[in-house]
Amino acid sequence: MKKLGERLARGARISEADYQLLERVADAYQAELDQVEQALRRLGFQATTRVKTTGTLVDKLRRDTTLKLNMIHDLAGARIVIDGGRLEQDRAVKRIVGEFERCPKAPAVKDRRTTPSFGYRAVHVIVFPEGIPVEIQVRTKLQDGWAQIVEKLGDRWGRGLRYGSGPDLPDEPAVGFEEGITRTEVVDILLKVSDLINSFESVAQQEALLREEI
Numbered sequence: 001m002k003k004l005g006e007r008l009a010r011g012a013r014i015s016e017a018d019y020q021l022l023e024r025v026a027d028a029y030q031a032e033l034d035q036v037e038q039a040l041r042r043l044g045f046q047a048t049t050r051v052k053t054t055g056t057l058v059d060k061l062r063r064d065t066t067l068k069l070n071m072i073h074d075l076a077g078a079r080i081v082i083d084g085g086r087l088e089q090d091r092a093v094k095r096i097v098g099e100f101e102r103c104p105k106a107p108a109v110k111d112r113r114t115t116p117s118f119g120y121r122a123v124h125v126i127v128f129p130e131g132i133p134v135e136i137q138v139r140t141k142l143q144d145g146w147a148q149i150v151e152k153l154g155d156r157w158g159r160g161l162r163y164g165s166g167p168d169l170p171d172e173p174a175v176g177f178e179e180g181i182t183r184t185e186v187v188d189i190l191l192k193v194s195d196l197i198n199s200f201e202s203v204a205q206q207e208a209l210l211r212e213e214i
Helices: 002-009 015-044 054-063 086-100 139-155 160-161 185-214
Strands: 048-051 077-084 105-111 122-130 134-140
Touching: 002 015, 002 054, 015 048, 015 054, 015 077, 015 086, 015 134, 048 054, 077 086, 086 122, 086 134, 086 185, 122 185, 134 139, 139 160, 139 185
Parallel strands: 077 134
Antiparallel strands: 048 077, 105 122, 122 134
């Protein structure tokens, strides 16, 4: 996988042999993802799952040439949207970690609420069934709604929007928004909205804990 990733990242034409090898890798990850989905279903979670497409994977490797194919944790991923706030989100994460703690490698938790990625907030749990990493994104409805908006804008304004490089044609008027507002200004507003959502959910979590204590 390491050597395959290096060849894919070079920017040259991908050989038929490497395409076939990449398909074998994707099949292996899909098998592990199916196991993860079944385990989440047993916990009562309805997950959306996907294995990265060839194009998306190659783009990621070429965007960051220091990245190794065998170290990409979100090559296979599942997404859970919690019906509740951060308190329920934390409890869901705890249950997921408990479900996969007996795997060959212990789960790793990345809390992107405290360290957001260009406004994106969620909690990611990396689990390792059979030693292969599968990323489980655990989001609240507000976090998911924000992420869905940015993903849709990224489809229209360039995928770099998702990775902090800003929209294509940043000074272009943003069609469908207030007259005169640019794409860059829309992105700035979305970043502020992300901070507001985080503040609201933090306060709501403290209130929920206080209610339980009372």
